[in-house]
Amino acid sequence: MFAYYLQLGLRSLRRNPMLTTLMVMAIGFGVAASMITYSVFRAVSDDPIPNKSSQLFVPQVDGWGPQQNDNGEIPGALNYVDAMALMRAHKASRQTLIYPVMLSALGRDADSVPTSASGYAVTGDFFPMFEVPFLYGSGWNADEDDHRAADVVLTQEFNQRMFGGANSVGKEIQFGGNTYRIVGITKHWNPAPRFYAVWGEDGFSEAPDFYVLLNRMLDLHIDSSGRNSCRGNLTFTGWDQWLQSNCIWLMPWVELDTSSEVAQYRQFLTSYATDQQHAGRFGWPANVRLLDVMAFLTQQNVVPPESRISLIVALCFFVICLVNTIGLLLAKFMRRAGEIGVRRALGATRREIYTQYLLEAASVGIAGGLLGLLLTAVGMSAVTLLFDAEIAQLAHMDLSLIALTLLLAILATVAAAFYPAWRAAQVQPAWQLKSN
Amino acid sequence: MLKMTHLSKVYRTEVVETYALRDFNIDVKEGEFVAVTGPSGSGKTTFLTIAGLLETFTGGEYHLDGIEVSQLNDNARSKIRNEKIGFIFQAFNLIPDLNVFDNVEVPLRYRGMKAPERKERIMGALDRVGLASRAKHYPAELSGGQQQRVAIARALAGSPRLLLADEPTGNLDTQMARGVLELLEEIHREGATIVMVTHDPELAARAQRNVHIIDGQVVDLAEDPRFHTAYTAAAGQIRS
């Protein structure tokens, strides 16, 4: 029976090519617009580190106070004093501190010219915390952090550029006129969004070139190449005074594996801030927060508003396409009221008429879905016109998107067909055989 | 009132030409009640559609109320239909989306009549057919006879000079048919010209004059024995 209905459906679609084309186009365009914008939205709103995102936390301490912070919003990063205090307290199983740096890199050849390289100053826990994959070697340990070693980890891409991709662990490299020892080469790793450094960045830029030991960078007065945000009157006249200022620029992360650890850490943050208040450093009661990866990304508004608006507008567009389809299906089905009456007279039950028309709609949905896939594929190549190159390149067609496109098209069309099919099934047997 | 001379109507397809009417002559005087009879496919409906200006003809002349209509454009023809002709169809042809009142109103609307006058005429016409109480009903809620009476009211509302009826009782049972026929006779007595196409001998017998069409031409009744026999037999049956 199923095959018969499908055959009837296809025949009926062929009989009314104009109306069918119209419906298929509406579904195709609607589904493609939704899918293209969804693929971008998915790329920017995805969990960048799914298996650990609920164990990684950003501790936040308000060092500005209610008068100077942004409308009560707790600052997204830490100043040096608070950051160092949290690190020294070491209340988490793993913890790291991050800031972006930009340095000139020099290969070992005598005649080589400097090339600009951007990376992150991090502590040793960075690598195991974020499960950074290594091609050669590894990160460094806490000892080396303490000894302020001149260690650096290069990324696969940068190692390719500087050493032609060879295993360069143990070799030396010059950054900003100083020599560093290469301890590891990472495999390609650039979570999108780059959650660990999203404060002050758009979160979707190209992979960094290196990770260098934070204490070493501080010793050498290597400035942050990223955002630095201060409040009140600025009185610092150099590096050391700046470190003591309220300027925020350091990104802290802690790893907390159980909910009791989370609770304890939260308590620790509160007591730290309260202590600062008692010590007179903060003129306000403790204002702290401990956010996991997804909460932090939400707080930092990582998803570009454009991406969200586009998705919403595209979905509205799809809804309109569906309303359109309901109308056209209604027209199409009711045009055959006579035929339905005859079928009913010949013994078709309501249910059978209903099924027949839903299946006919499903075949429209399949056709619309296929057109939608085609348009999505075309649209994907034009996505660079619509979004930043960095974000556009994240959007891609994969099996799940293809499946979703087809499924959405079919389900939506069948849903749109419920009412028209119901109307068709209401036609009385043979009623149309009588003259009007 | 209605005069056709040497009128012909040809349907052309790629291969054949079919004469629906050929050298067709008829003259209906003002105030006459004429029944047009004939077998299926004889051309009676074609005659009626041409008479009602629903269709054009191929050759000959047609004077309606003294006007040669073959040269009129579509708008002028619409105007004549609207003002001079009332139609009664076999299938009633009420507009299912409109209620009784609105259905009767349709031709008056196209005449650009003011609302108070329209209302007066509509209610008058509905009164006439005994359906004033059903003004707010939709056609689907009425019986066949009632629907046909609404259709007659619609035809009457515009006070047409010529009433064209196509098998007006064809879809009705005897009881209802009789009522409709009595209504037509009453309208005729009040002075309207009625041309009615029918294949019902009883109906035809009630008209003042019968015109018989065979193969697209008017034939003399008396000269066709087959028809004469059938006609008298049928008439006799009904009378008994």
Added chain:
Amino acid sequence: MMQIKPILSALRRHKAGTVLIALQIALTLAIVCNALYIIHERLAHIAEPTGVDEPNLFAMANLWGEQYTKQQAAAKIEQDLITLRQLPSVADATPTNGYPLRGGGWDNFITMKPDQVDKTTDAAVYAGDEHFLRTFGLKLIAGRDFNADEVRDMGLREAVTPPVTIVSKTLADRLYPKGDALGKSFYSMSSTPITIIGIVDTLHRQDVSTWSAPYKGQSLIWPLRLAQPMGVFYVVRAKPGQLADAMREAPKALYAENRMRMFPAKDGLVDYRQIRQEAFERDRGMAILMGVICVVLLAITAAGIIGLTSFWVGQRRRQIGVRRALGATHRDILHYFLTENLLISVGGVAIGTVLAFALNLWLKQNFALESLPLIYVLSGMVILILLGQGAVFAPALRASRVPPIEATRPA
């Protein structure tokens, strides 16, 4: 207009189709006028003037290859500027911390009193020397330019507050609405006052993001040279028509003078065509996407109206024939369908107006969009009503051609 009542009562008998068309028109109106407004906002953003001589300017991100002290960096910059200004294709050059539309950049809170806690406003900060105005081609409308001896070097993490500044007219008017800003002073994250010695006509901020929209065009220039270990921007103004030459010669000349420097591959050497391109990538993308959606949406809505009306015409052939038989002219039938569509459209745009403002309200709450001006809704209404009338015209014309004989055909 003569037959509104019977059309309405006929529509009541075709509720589903009527509701569907009206709903589609309503939703389309809601989307289209918001989309048009987004397009307008984005295009207006893109069209904002920078106030600088864009056709002849380019910027170089000069990163030092070695760690320089403040003194070393200052000397290197001095030398670089001499080299740049001597190039035959170069009109002038200035060292700076950024340029309009670069994105991000330095901004300071502005207060009118030294101990004021809440900021009065926010200004983008440009650091430049006495060549800054000339290089950028800024129009000084009041006061004077910097003197060479006012320009100070600013080293690593030194919070320097120069006593004098040149501000954009927008900032001047924001601080002193009466237009008497020249010679007056304000404070900027410091307890020392800053005196306005000059006012330039327009100077766009470095950043283009939404947070700074309330401070649009508010910029100040400080006589500072960034003598910092990381590097400095050089903005170069080429002689008219020689931009390409200057862009080729400048890096070559600087490399020749001192090879221990880099111009990063990404944005290391950019002219304003490229700067604009990158600054407004998102805006342009948004405008294009909204435009495409509008066009396709209107096309689909028109197609839907054509489809449903064609069906109605097909379904009502017989009653059209009856109407014709009862005296309706071609024109009457045409008008019937046009009026019918007009009634549905008017209903649709009425609902659509409510939806449009609701959608706008929601966008406003979530995406810092401005209030939808009435003119967009009005033009949306006109567009949709015309679209409806245009779409219905073909089927209506077909309906008007239904011959009266249709009335006598068996159903």
